[in-house]
Amino acid sequence: MEIQTAEVANNPETEDTIESTKQNQPEEEVEHCYEQKQALEEEEEEDELRSMLLSDIGELPLSPPSATQVNFVSYFITDFTKPGHDQYIYRHANGLCVIGLAPTHVAFKDEGGITNIDFNVGKSDRSVLKVSGKRKKNAMRSESNTALCKVSTAKDSYIVRCCVKGSLLEVNERLINQPQLLNSSADREGYIAIIMPRPADWTKNKESLITLEEYKEKKELSL
Amino acid sequence: MSDETKPSAGDSSGLSNGLVSDSDRRVYQAAQSLHSSSVKDLLSLGVCERCVFRLVSVEPFDSDLSSVSASTLRSWLEEASAAAAASSESSCSRVCIVCLGVLQFVFSDAKQTLARSECGSDYAARVTELVKREGHEFDSFGLEVSVPSTVVENERAVLLYLKGKYETEGWVQSEKISVKDALKVLVLDPLKASLGAKSDSSSFHIRLTYSMTSDEVQDASETTHERKKRKTDEENGSTSMSENSFEKVYEPCILSVNCNKMPIFFSGRYFKYSRNVSQTRWIIDDERMGEASVEELIGGNILPACLGDSYKFHAAGREDIDVRMLGSGRPFLIEVQNSRKCPSQQSLMEIEEKINNSEKKLVGVKDLKFIGSQCWAMMREGEAEKQKQYAALVWIARPLEEKDINSISSLIELKILQKTPVRVLHRRSPLERERTIHWMKVEKIKGSSHYFLLHLCTQAGTYIKEFVHGDLGRTSPSMGSILGCRAEIIQLDVTDVKMGDS
Incomplete structure (x- = not known):
């Protein structure tokens, strides 16, 4: 059978046979020669790889856009239920929304900034829910005005809301021990939660949010 | 010569049929040995000659039956069972009520043209032609046959009929070869000859699919309830009922020949x-x-x-x-x-x-x-992937210092914890996984202090982009947390995939 003979001829094992005869080669010179040749080939390959890596590096901007800027579209909600309660909603292309405090949130204006965060608001502690599986079992269903957590400053405390109707996938537990992340990098390590809205809900939800441009315009005017 | 072969038969009709070959002689003798009244019954019901052999004979089904034409078989059977030689022409061309023509080598082709072969080699030649059209290269083949469920049901019915009528006869009890297997016995040798190939359970298969013509399919698609009901009737052994059901005249099946290479x-x-x-x-x-x-x-x-x-x-x-x-x-x-x-x-x-x-x-x-x-x-x-090597173009928020280069390359077998990245979290489980960064090496880029090329070797399954930018702190440590500043990944290349066996 033609196919079977071909199979024998190209059997991966034949490679092993070549390999072992190579190893059993008694003349050191031959081996040396082979090694040299291989080293040379490897060097060539290395050079080729190197040039491919470097040649692909184009114009390097002074400061490149951040992963957050590239991967997410920024939305904001201002004065949500109370004045100065400004939050961001970063929406990933896959539909997930990262929720956090906008730089103009009133809590940052208090001296010393935020000193504590408490996820035990409403009916349950948001940080205790353990979501599992691809289907996100046990996720809490959020409405846009559902309380997400409470942040406290030396002077006052403020309720942070979910802003988005969907499934609460996770809250940023690091904040419990390191609430100062809210002050230093609210838009990255200081994010508060990740919510997965249903596409239809999001379309409706979006209408209550403003874009980055609108946010800038609005806040610059009021500042 | 023929005199020698028929010591038992005194009559001359066998002679007139010209028993020229050994196989003819064997089949002729087999025909003589069959239980005569059941042969007569089956023939009059409209069961074909080869099905009669199949159902009545106690001997293994013989491939010799392939080379003797249906009309010759019929004359031998009629002679042996002393059945009235009914207008031989028409009864021979009638489609068998059991095998629906399969063992008569009668079928409709894709264009609904009726094809009738006298013997197995004619049939094999037709199949060979269809196989050749597919253009496969092969020197051995496996043969598969499938027949409509009606054939299997017919078979049940006729066996019940025989068992009911000839309960006491030994031959009734013996195992009968199915239509499917009988066809294989009949055509395998002729097919091997005409295809010029061996037969084995090879990686190349020829499939002969017999199916009902459309109007009969409707007939056959009775509800399960009806079928169940009929089945119980059959099991109750009402032979008269079976006899009635045999009166239907069937169309030959449609044959399609498919070739499949593994x-x-x-x-x-x-x-x-x-x-x-x-x-x-x-x-x-x-x-x-x-x-x-x-x-x-x-x-x-x-x-x-x-x-x-x-x-x-x-x-x-x-x-x-x-x-x-x-x-x-x-x-x-x-x-x-x-x-x-x-x-x-x-x-x-x-x-x-x-x-x-x-x-x-x-x-x-x-x-x-x-x-x-x-x-x-x-x-x-x-060959599960084990380790992967990458080159990542990295930007950091402050200029890279010499000591950074050393501190990065000193991190060997670094364990990191990665939460499922946000970018895939919508379709993957939310989990925290430990991964290992085996080693890292910094390559400076001329004329830029904020950019560098990071060569790194990691355990398979590590998310590299997230390891660099930290994914909102969800991968830790990250390049950013190691250097204490914001880090961004501009682009990434895989430079080596190490497999389990290498």
Whole structure:
């Protein structure tokens, strides 16, 4: 059978046979020669790889856009239920929304900034829910005005809301021990939660949010 | 000569039928030995000659029956059972009420033309012609036959009828060969001869599918309830009822001949030189992501060389669309379904060259080779990706210092914890996984203090982009947390994929 003979001829094992005869080669010179040749080939390959890596590096901007800027579209909600309660909603292309405090949130204006965060608001502690599986079992269903957590400053405390109707996938537990992340990098390590809205809900939800441009315009005017 | 062979038969009709060969003689003798009144019954019910042999004989079903024409068989059976020689012409051309013509070598072809073969070799010649049209290269084949369920039901009914009527006879109790297997016995040798091939359980199969003509399919598609009811009736052994059901006149079945070659495999390693080519065809809402795919660029070149129906692409791991695959290349398998031919090593090298020298140079291939049809499981087991090497172009918010270079390269077998990245969290489980960064090496880029090339070797399954930018602090430690500043990944290349066996 033609196919079977071909199979024998190209059997991966034949490679092993070549390999072992190579190893059993008694003349050191031959081996040396082979090694040299291989080293040379490897060097060539290395050079080729190197040039491919470097040649692909184009114009390097002074400061490149951040992963957050590239991967997410920024939305904001201002004065949500109370004045100065400004939050961001970063929406990933896959539909997930990262929720956090906008730089103009009133809590940052208090001296010393935020000193504590408490996820035990409403009916349950948001940080205790353990979501599992691809289907996100046990996720809490959020409405846009559902309380997400409470942040406290030396002077006052403020309720942070979910802003988005969907499934609460996770809250940023690091904040419990390191609430100062809210002050230093609210838009990255200081994010508060990740919510997965249903596409239809999001379309409706979006209408209550403003874009980055609108946010800038609005806040610059009021500042 | 014929006198010698028929010591028992005094009459002359056997002589007039001219028993020229040994096989003729054997069949003639077999016909004489059959239980005569059941043969007479079955013939008058409209059971074909070969089915009569099949159902009444205690001897194993003989391939010799293939070479004797139906009309000759009938005359021998009629002679042996002393049945009235009914207008032989018409009764011979009537479609058997049990096998629906299968063992009479009668069938309709795809164009509804009736084909009738006198003997097995004529039939084999017709099948051979249909097989040749498919254009397969093969020197051995496996034969498969499938018949409509009606045939199986008919068989049940006629056996019940026989058992009811000839309960006490020994031959009734013996195991009967099915229509399917009988056809194989009849045509296998003639087929081997006309195809010039051996028969075995090979990787190439010829399938003879008999199906009912459309109007009879409707008949047969009675509700399960009805079928159950009839089944119980049959089991109650009402033979008179069975006899009634035999009166129907059937159409011959439609025969379709299909050839199928077991999948064959090719292995190799691929390179991806473009940040706009996906590994596999990627279509979202009718819109193609990227300008091409590795799968299609390689498979699309191999498939025509095999004259196959379709192909599947399997790779050891994957990279994102915007990540290039350089260096060692990534191992892959191409599985080709129903290939008509197997390309030579020479033509595989030509395919390799064609892909590698294509104008756009999106994808490259090396070590392309044929690996037979059984290697799939072996490859899977031995070749899980273990380690991967990358080159990442990294930007940091402050200038890179000499001491950073040392501190990065001093991190050996660094354990990191990665939460499922936000970018895939919508479709994967929310989990925290530990991964190992085996080593890292910094390569400075001339004229830039904020940018550097990070070479790193990691455990398979590590999310590299997230390791650099930290994914909102969800991967820890990250390049950013190690250097104490914001870090961003500009682009990424895979430079080596180390497999389990290398």
